[in-house]
Amino acid sequence: MTNKSVIDISTVRNDFPILQQTNRNKPLVYLDSASSAQKPNAVVNAVVNFYNKDYANIHRGIYELSERASSIHEQARLRVKEFIHAAHVEEIIFTRGTTESINLVAQSFGKLNFQAGDEIILSGLEHHSNIVPWYLLKQQIGIELKVIPVTDEGSLDLSVYKTLFSARTKLVAISHASNVLGTINPIKEMIEFAHYHHVPVLIDGAQAAPHMLVDVKALNCDFYAFSSHKLYGPSGVGVLYGKKQLLDDMLPYQGGGGMIETVSFSKVTFAPTPQKFEAGTPDIAGIVGLAAALNYVNAVGIENIFTHEQALLHYAESKLTEIPGLRIIGTAKPKLGVISFVIDNIHPHDIGTVLDHEGVAIRAGHHCAMPLMDRFSVPATVRVSLGIYNNENDIDQLIAAIHLAKRLLG
Amino acid sequence: MSLRDLYQEIIVDHGKTPRNFGKLSGANHSQAGHNPLCGDKLTLYIAEANGIISEVCFEGKGCAISVASASLMTEVVKGKSLSEIEELFSNFHRLVTEGTVPETDLGKLIAFSGVAEFPVRVKCATLAWHTLKAALTNNPNPVTTE
Numbered sequence: 375m376t377n378k379s380v381i382d383i384s385t386v387r388n389d390f391p392i393l394q395q396t397n398r399n400k401p402l403v404y405l406d407s408a409s410s411a412q413k414p415n416a417v418v419n420a421v422v423n424f425y426n427k428d429y430a431n432i433h434r435g436i437y438e439l440s441e442r443a444s445s446i447h448e449q450a451r452l453r454v455k456e457f458i459h460a461a462h463v464e465e466i467i468f469t470r471g472t473t474e475s476i477n478l479v480a481q482s483f484g485k486l487n488f489q490a491g492d493e494i495i496l497s498g499l500e501h502h503s504n505i506v507p508w509y510l511l512k513q514q515i516g517i518e519l520k521v522i523p524v525t526d527e528g529s530l531d532l533s534v535y536k537t538l539f540s541a542r543t544k545l546v547a548i549s550h551a552s553n554v555l556g557t558i559n560p561i562k563e564m565i566e567f568a569h570y571h572h573v574p575v576l577i578d579g580a581q582a583a584p585h586m587l588v589d590v591k592a593l594n595c596d597f598y599a600f601s602s603h604k605l606y607g608p609s610g611v612g613v614l615y616g617k618k619q620l621l622d623d624m625l626p627y628q629g630g631g632g633m634i635e636t637v638s639f640s641k642v643t644f645a646p647t648p649q650k651f652e653a654g655t656p657d658i659a660g661i662v663g664l665a666a667a668l669n670y671v672n673a674v675g676i677e678n679i680f681t682h683e684q685a686l687l688h689y690a691e692s693k694l695t696e697i698p699g700l701r702i703i704g705t706a707k708p709k710l711g712v713i714s715f716v717i718d719n720i721h722p723h724d725i726g727t728v729l730d731h732e733g734v735a736i737r738a739g740h741h742c743a744m745p746l747m748d749r750f751s752v753p754a755t756v757r758v759s760l761g762i763y764n765n766e767n768d769i770d771q772l773i774a775a776i777h778l779a780k781r782l783l784g
Numbered sequence: 785m786s787l788r789d790l791y792q793e794i795i796v797d798h799g800k801t802p803r804n805f806g807k808l809s810g811a812n813h814s815q816a817g818h819n820p821l822c823g824d825k826l827t828l829y830i831a832e833a834n835g836i837i838s839e840v841c842f843e844g845k846g847c848a849i850s851v852a853s854a855s856l857m858t859e860v861v862k863g864k865s866l867s868e869i870e871e872l873f874s875n876f877h878r879l880v881t882e883g884t885v886p887e888t889d890l891g892k893l894i895a896f897s898g899v900a901e902f903p904v905r906v907k908c909a910t911l912a913w914h915t916l917k918a919a920l921t922n923n924p925n926p927v928t929t930e
Contacts, residue, residue: 753823
């Protein structure tokens, strides 16, 4: 694939054979990439190939096969470093996903640096994975959680954000983009403000990394977490980026083989970062798959993906806003290709069932963001989310199915 | 498997205009029920004496299936004994999970026969019944489908 100024959508769709199937005997229209993305042949083949030809444990066995597996694994780490423009490859830690990455920071950075009465700033649009780890820390050591309110359009209220800082503020943890509203948060500005107050910032990049350029040096964030499975890679793998000096000082998260230098029953010395945070044998094939996914995304071009999805987002919004009784929740700019909506007098779960029947796969529920549902006084929303393989035909099918739902249930 | 099998006219009607909706003065039992995956929430208010249900009302918000199920349940259990209600629930449960039509007459509840073809919606259909059961066995905890 060569870099093009616009995505060659039919070529892309052919790379994803799963899209050729039917859903309830209708052509599958997959609009749930925010939950998890489908995988291109290149990723599936990379995993199968690895198991067939290159598989052995990493951690430098003395035979050729192990050397090769170890080298492929470290190449994958380098691919990730390049993808997010990190300064050092030691700043890339492989985890099981964004959720584990955030738990790692909460336990390993939080327990070291926070005490009872210290404060953490979160936002009202966070995913449970960037709420519950901090809630657990609150239960464990007595930190306080402060919450940036969300405006009616679905943005973070920056004027309130600035007032939340105090002498006890120890961390800001916010998402790069909302998985419900699509809002792209002004994190660069928020990070600058936090740093002015000597407060580090963790960014939950699960929703953003697959859809827009991420440059952790330019953002100057202290931690950045994202998942392979939303980035067209295998499930079970994620990344935590952390600035080297922070990672060097942090305590280990899990103990075991691979993260030590020496072990005796009286004393254990630990490996340097990133190995310090990678206990046990990882999902090596999954990591290989992630590297293949990053290669795939780079070949298409992350900027091209962003442009493609923005155009489709505008097409979808223009069609949805024509439907009487339909209200989009999350109208902030800029936003990613994530559209949550409700329809008067019809429950999202009923809309979801009708859409399913028409081949359209969306998500109806709280999207792991119960506080955000409460903020907008809805029990749930229908969420449409775009990926690299979606086109206008997908949106047209969605609209037709929504009209059917209105006829049947409205 | 057609949508009309699930969303029969009576279900759409009761989903939009539930019967026995509101608080019940003179209720001697009440119980909350919650389906967190769907966002269905309801509270039942029950007037029961000597093992016979004289009236059930409910409040809440939810999908068409859960609201219609609660509404039809309030109609069907009126005047029934606790053991009759147990049997009704058991038959209703088999209807919505397996599609089995029982020998005893389910009355209007037969409208839910389509649910069996949409397994994701079973919990919506049974929420009101689980909640009723909990209320009558004096379970102090709110009912949740999870």
